[in-house]
Amino acid sequence: AQRVTQPEKLLSVFKGAPVELKCNYSYSGSPELFWYVQYSRQRLQLLLRHISRESIKGFTADLNKGETSFHLKKPFAQEEDSAMYYCALTYNTDKLIFGTGTRLQVFP
């Protein structure tokens, strides 16, 4: 079955430190992958999608099909990046599947 794995429940860093939130998926085909973010008291919202190859708020994510990974990276974390981050996958159906999420805490 298709699955999204986020091994870290909590990631704590200091402001200015690099951040990498890990995401691995299991799917033999070509999935579409996303990162969603939920800031405190806000709705879950799309951060970026792999097909766009974009950088949003300094975050980037590269799809590595060999390692079946889609890790989210930012070179210098900011306090306002503190949030819950979810990796998500959709494939040749109508389903959008999420990982268990990683809470990022950025300390001043």
Added chain:
Amino acid sequence: DAGITQSPRHKVTETGTPVTLRCHQTENHRYMYWYRQDPGHGLRLIHYSYGVKDTDKGEVSDGYSVSRSKTEDFLLTLESATSSQTSVYFCAISERQGLAEAFFGQGTRLTVV
């Protein structure tokens, strides 16, 4: 924010009672989803809809049913609520599968006592 509204926002109910949560959208999006969010489990798909009267099960569908009689409304029903269904429920909408961005509602906090 996309036009998506969940009601009620909070509900406390007793074990064994039926409960219906409503998701209403004004975006005319084809796809609608119900998720539950629990610590340690993240977001898990309950049911989804790919059109009026077209629905399918997600990964945690037992104990839940859905209906979509109009494009704009997607109802989630707990026929007989149990304490294990205490959770935060999120509705999401999407214009199309795959590449489309999903927009989420603000969530409904349901407590079954």
